Structures are given as C-alpha cells and as structure tokens.
Amino acid sequence: MAFSSSVAVRELPLFPLPEVVLFPGRPLPLQIFEFRYRIMMNTILESDRRFGVLMWDPNQNKVAAIGCCAEVIHCQRLPDDRMKIMTLGQQRFRVLEAVREKPYLVGLVEWIEDLPPQQDLRPLAREIEQLLRDVVRLSGKLMDQPIELPDDIPSLPTELSYWVASNLYGVATEQQTLLEMQDTSVRLEREIDILTSTRNQLAARTVLKDTLK
Numbered sequence: 001m002a003f004s005s006s007v008a009v010r011e012l013p014l015f016p017l018p019e020v021v022l023f024p025g026r027p028l029p030l031q032i033f034e035f036r037y038r039i040m041m042n043t044i045l046e047s048d049r050r051f052g053v054l055m056w057d058p059n060q061n062k063v064a065a066i067g068c069c070a071e072v073i074h075c076q077r078l079p080d081d082r083m084k085i086m087t088l089g090q091q092r093f094r095v096l097e098a099v100r101e102k103p104y105l106v107g108l109v110e111w112i113e114d115l116p117p118q119q120d121l122r123p124l125a126r127e128i129e130q131l132l133r134d135v136v137r138l139s140g141k142l143m144d145q146p147i148e149l150p151d152d153i154p155s156l157p158t159e160l161s162y163w164v165a166s167n168l169y170g171v172a173t174e175q176q177t178l179l180e181m182q183d184t185s186v187r188l189e190r191e192i193d194i195l196t197s198t199r200n201q202l203a204a205r206t207v208l209k210d211t212l213k
Contacts, residue, residue: 012069012093013040014105016056019172021179022068022089023162025154028053032083040104041083045075052093052109055176065095066112066180089162092179114158114184121157124188128160129153131195138202142209161187168194 015037022028032041044051054067070087077083093109100106132149140147154160165178165187174194181187
C-alpha cells in the first residue's frame with residue numbers, strides 16, 4: 001500500500017534502529033519490548049499502522065536524517081507484553097524537524113521519491129540480474145552445493161535496486177547511502193560496482209579452491 005502523493009508532509013512516529021536500513025517494498029520483522037515502543041505500537045495500531053525506520057549508527061551515536069516508512073502488516077502480542085510484528089517498507093522520507101521526543105520520537109517528515117529516469121534503465125537491470133546469477137553460481141561452487149536465486153526478485157529497475165540494496169548484509173552505511181540516492185540509475189550503477197567486486201572475489205577464491213584440490 002502506497003501513500004497518497006497529495007500528502008507531502010506529515011508527522012510520523014520514528015523508530016531508530018542500530019545498523020538497520022529499510023527499503024520500500026521490503027519486509028522487516030521486529031520484536032518490540034521497550035516500554036516506549038510498546039506505547040508507540042499500540043498508538044499506531046489504532047491509527048494508520050505506520051511509523052518511520054531510521055538507521056542509528058551506534059559507533060557515532062548518530063541517527064540518519066533519511067529513512068523509510070514501515071507499515072505493520074501483522075502483530076502478535078506475547079504474554080509478557082512484548083510484540084512480534086512484521087512490517088513492509090513503504091515510501092522514503094526526510095526528517096525536517098523533531099516534533100517531540102517523549103515518550104517516543106515523532107518527527108515532521110517529507111516524502112522523497114526517485115527522479116524521473118533520463119535513460120532506459122532496462123540494460124542496467126539486466127546487468128544486475130546477470131551479476132546476481134554469477135554471484136549465486138560461484139557461491140554455490142565454493143560451498144559445494146547448488147544455490148538458487150529467490151523467486152521474489154523484482155523485474156522493474158527501481159524495485160530491483162531496492163531489493164539488491166536490502167540484501168547487502170553487514171554494510172549498513174553503504175545501504176544508507178543507497179537509500180538516500182534519488183536517481184535509480186546511479187543506485188543501479190553503484191550496485192553493479194558492488195556486485196562486480198563480489199563476483200571477482202568469489203571467482204578468485206574459486207580458482208584457488210580448484211588449484212588446491
């Protein structure tokens with residue numbers, strides 16, 4: 001479910017998460033146990049079920065200014081008042097100002113979208129898809145077992161760019177950079193660089209493995 005484009009600015013409850021970056025269209029499971037966030041969830045579940053996810057860098061104690069709105073699509077209440085929720089990424093946003101900080105952070109946000117494409121993005125998407133196949137094939141060879149790409153890979157370039165970014169595990173700062181980009185072609189080109197480097201590293205390890213047999 002997407003937001004109406006007529007709503008440009010709104011207040012949004014904000015949930016900073018350590019080294020977690022949510023992307024549009026991608027799922028994010030969460031377990032809610034802090035009292036203030038239990039209050040937040042109870043409040044949003046009675047309204048539009050949406051809140052903002054922001055990456056918090058614990059090393060620099062810094063919260064990103066650009067995040068992604070999450071919609072609660074399932075909530076399981078546990079006996080000790082904790083909650084298990086499944087959310088889905090919606091639109092990206094930029095925090096304009098903090099409206100209040102207690103009992104939880106609320107910000108005034110504006111929605112942001114990618115700029116209209118200035119080129120045909122399909123060649124970049126096809127290159128991404130080939131690189132993904134190469135990475136999976138080489139990973140399977142190193143592990144001595146076949147690995148297949150998941151069935152939920154989007155075909156549209158913008159959605160594909162979010163899918164790739166969301167699966168770059170362990171590099172939250174890089175993910176945040178990709179989230180903040182507002183040009184799909186630039187995001188895809190950066191992901192091509194990342195996947196090419198990954199493929200080349202896997203290929204070198206595969207050659208070494210074959211040499212040592």
